[in-house]
Amino acid sequence: MKQSLRTLIEAHNEKARGPLQSDYAHLGEQLARRGVDIDAVRQRVAAFGLAIPSWGVGTGGTRFARFPGAGEPRHVFDKIQDCAVVHQLTGATPSVSLHIPWDKCSDWSELRQTAHAQGLSFDAINSNTFSDQPGQAHSYKFGSLSHTDAATRAQAVEHNVECIEIGRLLGSKALTVWVGDGSNFPGQSHFRRAFERYLDSSRQIYAELPGDWRMFLEHKIAEPAFYSTVIQDWGSSFLAASTLGPKAQCLVDLGHHAPNVNIEMIVSRLIGAGKLAGFHFNDSKYGDDDLDAGSVSPYRLFLVFNELVAAAHEQVNGFDPAYMLDQSHNVTDPIESLMSSAVQVQRSYAQALLVDRGALDAAQEANDALAATQLLQRAFQTDVDPILQRVRVDAGRAVDPVVAYRASAYRQRMAQDRPAILSSGGGIV
Numbered sequence: 393m394k395q396s397l398r399t400l401i402e403a404h405n406e407k408a409r410g411p412l413q414s415d416y417a418h419l420g421e422q423l424a425r426r427g428v429d430i431d432a433v434r435q436r437v438a439a440f441g442l443a444i445p446s447w448g449v450g451t452g453g454t455r456f457a458r459f460p461g462a463g464e465p466r467h468v469f470d471k472i473q474d475c476a477v478v479h480q481l482t483g484a485t486p487s488v489s490l491h492i493p494w495d496k497c498s499d500w501s502e503l504r505q506t507a508h509a510q511g512l513s514f515d516a517i518n519s520n521t522f523s524d525q526p527g528q529a530h531s532y533k534f535g536s537l538s539h540t541d542a543a544t545r546a547q548a549v550e551h552n553v554e555c556i557e558i559g560r561l562l563g564s565k566a567l568t569v570w571v572g573d574g575s576n577f578p579g580q581s582h583f584r585r586a587f588e589r590y591l592d593s594s595r596q597i598y599a600e601l602p603g604d605w606r607m608f609l610e611h612k613i614a615e616p617a618f619y620s621t622v623i624q625d626w627g628s629s630f631l632a633a634s635t636l637g638p639k640a641q642c643l644v645d646l647g648h649h650a651p652n653v654n655i656e657m658i659v660s661r662l663i664g665a666g667k668l669a670g671f672h673f674n675d676s677k678y679g680d681d682d683l684d685a686g687s688v689s690p691y692r693l694f695l696v697f698n699e700l701v702a703a704a705h706e707q708v709n710g711f712d713p714a715y716m717l718d719q720s721h722n723v724t725d726p727i728e729s730l731m732s733s734a735v736q737v738q739r740s741y742a743q744a745l746l747v748d749r750g751a752l753d754a755a756q757e758a759n760d761a762l763a764a765t766q767l768l769q770r771a772f773q774t775d776v777d778p779i780l781q782r783v784r785v786d787a788g789r790a791v792d793p794v795v796a797y798r799a800s801a802y803r804q805r806m807a808q809d810r811p812a813i814l815s816s817g818g819g820i821v
């Protein structure tokens with residue numbers, strides 16, 4: 393950790409130490425009366441980490457406009473630097489998920505070393521066959537892995553294989569594949585054939601996975617294709633993952649479902665089938681809004697974690713989801729959004745750890761609907777801030793990451809160090 397930031401965090405935490413001690417003790421007493429050991433919860437929260445998407449540290453945008461902020465990352469090394477700041481202040485985000493070719497660089501070993509020196513490792517690597525790159529032989533305008541043209545499909549397969557190669561150099565253990573393939577008009581696409589072509593291409597990628605890797609299939613109901621998408625929901629995703637084999641699993645991005653879908657139930661189904669790859673956390677009101685995790689529907693996020701904690705509690709075989717944020721920050725400083733979202737995800741996890749599993753089992757067995765739902769509400773309505781703050785302070789992170797970040801004037805320094813350049817893709821200046 394950079395000395396200046398560490399010193400700043402220490403001074404920032406010093407003032408909060410006294411009040412935190414009494415808040416933590418008070419919550420500990422309350423939880424003890426409920427049969428919960430606060431230190432055990434704290435230890436599990438401390439062991440929890442989630443990945444930052446490299447594209448999340450740049451200002452996002454919509455198809456109408458993008459309003460870049462000052463001091464935005466210019467390349468992948470700048471992105472790593474910003475991700476490191478998020479981790480230094482929160483202690484919750486020890487890994488980074490790259491997107492190729494947005495994050496291409498000339499020396500992967502230098503990138504790996506730079507990240508490691510900052511305490512960061514590399515999570516799943518993401519391929520991109522949903523946009524064309526300069527000089528590319530075949531366009532993805534009408535699809536990639538499912539394209540009607542064999543040469544276009546081959547190019548998309550080759551790109552994914554290249555991503556695996558890059559991921560190997562960085563120490564990644566998974567490839568995330570999301571395709572924008574689909575159609576905009578009824579009749580435009582032969583649904584069955586398109587899915588078969590997708591499977592055929594995906595089999596070729598799957599065959600290139602190293603033994604200890606997984607392939608995460610990310611479904612999405614719409615956008616950029618607005619009539620149909622090839623992997624539109626968890627059904628198609630599950631079908632594809634099951635066809636491909638045990639290394640293929642289904643990734644759940646919270647914003648990629650039909651309105652009002654019961655996402656926590658999908659999560660539970662995938663856990664039961666041994667096919668839950670992991671998550672892209674964000675929040676939404678209308679579609680793939682990519683709003684900050686837990687900013688609109690924190691109870692939904694909690695209910696997802698309730699399923700995850702239940703699975704861990706019941707020691708479901710092979711249960712090992714990957715956690716990542718996937719948000720678009722249009723009106724905030726991305727570092728601030730990422731920090732508060734990471735804390736929000738941690739909060740949902742901590743709250744889910746408070747659910748009395750034995751009592752919930754009993755209420756469910758007795759068909760006592762009200763008692764069951766009150767058990768969940770009681771956990772969700774507990775203010776777990778003292779636990780989250782203790783986890784951070786114990787690890788030398790900031791008791792209030794956003795306040796400490798603002799005091800550090802990091803963004804102002806970056807505004808001077810990083811003169812704006814034109815976007816080279818991925819919405820990052």
Ligand code: PSV
Nearest residue numbers: 518570610612645672680718
């Ligand atoms: C697509 O909407 C998505 O959620 C996928 O994860 C992409 O890789 C990411 O957003 C970035 O565009």
Ligand code: MN
Nearest residue numbers: 610645672718
């Ligand atoms: Mn996503």
Ligand code: MN
Nearest residue numbers: 645647648680
């Ligand atoms: Mn998305």
